[in-house]
Amino acid sequence: MARSSYEMFLAPSSPRLPLSTDFVRKLLENKILEGPIILHTKGGHSWRLEIKQINDTYYFTNGWNNVVEDMQLRFGDYLYFRPLDQSTIKMSIFRPKECNRFLAPKVKHKDDDDPFFTSIISKTHTKMLRFPGGFAESTGINVEGTMTLKNLDGQEWLVGLRLDKAFSTKRYLLSFGWGRFRKQNNLSEGDECVFRFIKSEGKLLLAKVTKKKPCYGNMGNATSAN
Known part of the structure; x- marks a missing residue:
């Protein structure tokens, strides 16, 4: 074909x-x-x-x-x-006008590891953050309610967790509280974020942030959890 x-x-x-x-x-x-x-x-x-x-x-x-x-x-x-x-x-x-090929978010995990996914902040993430397909299942999430979201400094925010009914399979998103978390952690459009679900705590951790780098200029700083 x-x-x-x-x-x-x-x-x-x-x-x-x-x-x-x-x-x-x-x-x-x-x-x-x-x-x-x-x-x-x-x-x-x-x-x-x-x-x-x-x-x-x-x-x-x-x-x-x-x-x-x-x-x-x-x-x-x-x-x-x-x-x-x-x-x-x-x-x-x-994307021909950017340095790198655009990569989709993908859930990654091993049986004994905490699952995580990578997401690039966009305009659609102003008020919500959608989990990629399969992430909720890998974490054991199966009900709506609230979730604790942590940053690299250990500070915590309570955010809403709801089922996204736009999909035929169960897929969840973070709703109220996400916008405040994004602003207070200075997450901007184009930033690449790694979110890890800590099974032992039942909490979602912002494990790594790589600031968007321009095609010309210095590379942005990256920080990660130990």
């Missing part, structure tokens, strides 16, 4: 993504428009979407906004799509 790519100039809040004519033609030839599509990336995320025709244009719909939020897509991103089979399409992302 041939590979197709195009540049996204969509507003981040748009609920759907238009598909190029050539890409749709390849999908039709391989009969990939007959049911739900699984879209996934190298970062470990996957979403169940549909492709619908509206007037003369085909779109990714029914969940595309979750892709935008999870991958923190923005204007100028290049999206590369490659069909793998009749129900799966692989998506790669490239």
